[in-house]
Amino acid sequence: MSAVPIYDWCPGALPYYITSALAADAIIARYLEHYVGHVGFDLEWKPTFARGARENPVALVQIATATDVFLFHLSAMSTVPASLMRFLQNSSIIKVGVGIQNDVKKLYNDYRLSVLSCVDLSMFARSVDNPSWNGPFKNPIGLARLVSTYLGSALSKGSITRSNWEAFPLSLAQKRYAANDAHAGYAVYSHLRALDRERETPIKQSYYSFHAILGRLYHIPIPNPEQVSSSHNDIWGLSATSRLVEWFPRNPEYDPDPPPPSKAPKTSDEQAESPKDTSAEPPNKFSPFRGKGTYKRRRNKPRSASLLV
Known part of the structure; x- marks a missing residue:
């Protein structure tokens, strides 16, 4: 059996590593100022190991196109590049990532940056695989699992995830x-x-896209969708006078089947004929529960892989 290949965005290539606002302005003017389409979007920050300590600010902003990756090392800069702010606030460019709701909120809390046209890949994957799915969205699907499911590759993780992202240079x-x-x-x-x-x-x-404006998530309703252009920028309708509506991770058109009718209470004769309920009896020596607060661990069988578990 062949091993699963490790995901490598471009074997042998290095990303653009930007450590100053001046360099960021030059890179964005050359490669991203007139970019059309979607980009991979991610953030990194120095972990905090002390319990109850405040999170460190975002140290790195990652932006990926089909052929290039740009790493903006904010912690090495004296200020957030104005060109990067304009790029993140460009509604015609879709920023995609897993757990992106928390990332864009943190970016606003740390640097007062709003990010328009965001896509949560976990939400999109659930909607594509199960259109009738409806939240609450409590268990996001991790990026490694999405890469394994849809791309057939393994996304390498490990201790590097919790490394010092404020270190200079990376x-x-x-x-x-x-x-x-x-x-x-x-x-x-x-x-x-x-x-x-x-x-x-x-x-x-x-269902899966939203704006992050001033640290809150919104979508913009379209009164007449059939009259709107197919471009993503027009779909968001930022130039329209429509009212901003708060966005939640759910399928608003989900129509569940009616619940089954409730069971009628049992009569006294039916209760007498029912088998004895032993759930309230104290555990015996063969029970996995051996007294209050003590639990005998059992080895669980591995679950079969399923994206929508």
Whole structure:
């Protein structure tokens, strides 16, 4: 049996590593100022190991296109580049990632940056695989699992995840890890979009897309969708006078079947004929529960792989 290949965004290539606002302005003007489409988006920050300690600010912003990855090392800069702010606030460019809701909220809390046109890949994957799914969205699907399911590769993790992202300069291992994470998001979204186009009725963007404005998540309702252009920028309708509506991770058009009728209470004769309920009896010596607060661990059988578990 052949081993699963490790995801590598571009074997032998290195991402652009940007450590100053001046360099960021030059890179964005050359590669991203007129970019059209979606980008992989991710953040990294120095972990906090002390319980109850405040989180460190975002240290690194990763942006990936099909051919390039850009690492903006904010902790090495004296200020957030104005060009990067404009890029993140460009509603015509879709920023995709896993757990992106928390990331964009943190970016606002740390630097007062709003990010428009965001896509949560976990939400998109659930909607594509199960259109009738409806939250609450409590268990997001991790990026490694999405990469394994849709791309057939293994996304390398490990201790590098919890490394010091404020270190200057970043190590080669950190750069590769950050680049693969951002580019994997780009690739997964590309695959999901292809699957969505094959559907008779594509999933509505409002199920998995949102704006992060001033630290809160919104979508913009469209009164007459059939009269709107197909471009993503027009779909968001930022130039319209429509009212901002708070966005939640759910399928608003989910229509569940009616619940089954409640059972009638048992009569006294039926209760007498029912088998004895032993759930309230004290545990015996063969029970896995051996007294209050003590539990005998059992080895669980591995679950079969399923994306929507």
